[in-house]
Amino acid sequence: MRLRLGVLISGRGSNLQALIDAATDPAYPAEVALVISNKPDAAGLERARAAGIATLVLKPKDFADKAEHEAAMIAALESAGVGLVCLAGYMRLLSPVFVSAWLDRLINIHPSLLPAFPGLDTHVRAIEAGARFHGCTVHYVRVEMDTGPILVQAAVPVSDDDTPDSLAARVLEQEHRAYPLAVRLIAEGRVTVGGNRVAVRDSSTPDAVIAPII
Numbered sequence: 650m651r652l653r654l655g656v657l658i659s660g661r662g663s664n665l666q667a668l669i670d671a672a673t674d675p676a677y678p679a680e681v682a683l684v685i686s687n688k689p690d691a692a693g694l695e696r697a698r699a700a701g702i703a704t705l706v707l708k709p710k711d712f713a714d715k716a717e718h719e720a721a722m723i724a725a726l727e728s729a730g731v732g733l734v735c736l737a738g739y740m741r742l743l744s745p746v747f748v749s750a751w752l753d754r755l756i757n758i759h760p761s762l763l764p765a766f767p768g769l770d771t772h773v774r775a776i777e778a779g780a781r782f783h784g785c786t787v788h789y790v791r792v793e794m795d796t797g798p799i800l801v802q803a804a805v806p807v808s809d810d811d812t813p814d815s816l817a818a819r820v821l822e823q824e825h826r827a828y829p830l831a832v833r834l835i836a837e838g839r840v841t842v843g844g845n846r847v848a849v850r851d852s853s854t855p856d857a858v859i860a861p862i863i
C-alpha cells in the first residue's frame with residue numbers, strides 16, 4: 650500500500666501539485682490522501698479537488714483556541730489514515746503538541762538552504778547577503794520554526810542581476826523536484842532520523858553539488 654500523505658497548505662499549492670503529479674505514476678510509493686487548509690480561498694484547494702483528493706478547510710477562528718484547532722486537524726489526519734504530514738506553504742506555527750503527535754512523521758519545505766535564512770523573505774535576504782548559492786530544504790519539523798533534521802536540499806546559483814522574483818522562480822523549480830524526492834525516500838523506508846541528522850540508505854553521495862546552468 651502507498652504511504653498516505655496529509656498536506657497542509659495556506660495558499661498557492663504548487664508544492665502540493667508537485668506531490669499530486671508525482672503520485673500519478675503508479676510506481677510512486679506515496680499518494681495525497683487529504684489536503685487541509687486554514688484558508689478557504691487557498692488556490693491549492695482547487696488543485697486537490699481537480700485531482701479528486703479530499704479537502705478540508707479548518708479556520709482557526711472557528712475554534713476556541715489553537716489546541717482545539719490542532720485537535721481537529723489531528724483527528725482528520727488520523728481518520729484519513731495519513732502516515733506522513735507534509736507542510737507545503739502552511740503559514741501557521743504548529744504547537745509542541747502537534748509536533749510531538751507527528752514527530753518524525755512531519756516534514757516541511759523551506760525556500761532557503763537551512764540553517765541559513767529561516768523565516769520569511771528568504772530570497773530578498775539571500776540577495777542582500779550577497780549569497781552565491783541559494784536553494785531549498787526539506788526537513789523534519791521541530792518546535793522551533795524552520796529547524797529540524799535536514800533530508801533533502803537543492804542549490805541554485807545566485808546571479809548578479811537576480812531579483813527576488815527571478816531567484817524565487819529558480820528555487821521553486823527545485824522545490825518541485827526536492828519535495829517528491831524527499832517523500833519518496835521516506836515512503837521507501839530508507840530514512841532514519843538520529844538526533845539532528847538524517848541517514849538515507851542506499852543513496853549515492855555526489856562529490857559536489859552541480860548547480861543548474863542558468
Ligand code: GRF
Pocket residue numbers: 658660661662663664665693737738739758759760785824
Ligand atoms: C514555498 O516556497 C515553500 O518553500 C514555502 O512556501 C511556499 C509555498 O508555495 N514554505 P506553494 O504554496 O507550494 O506554491
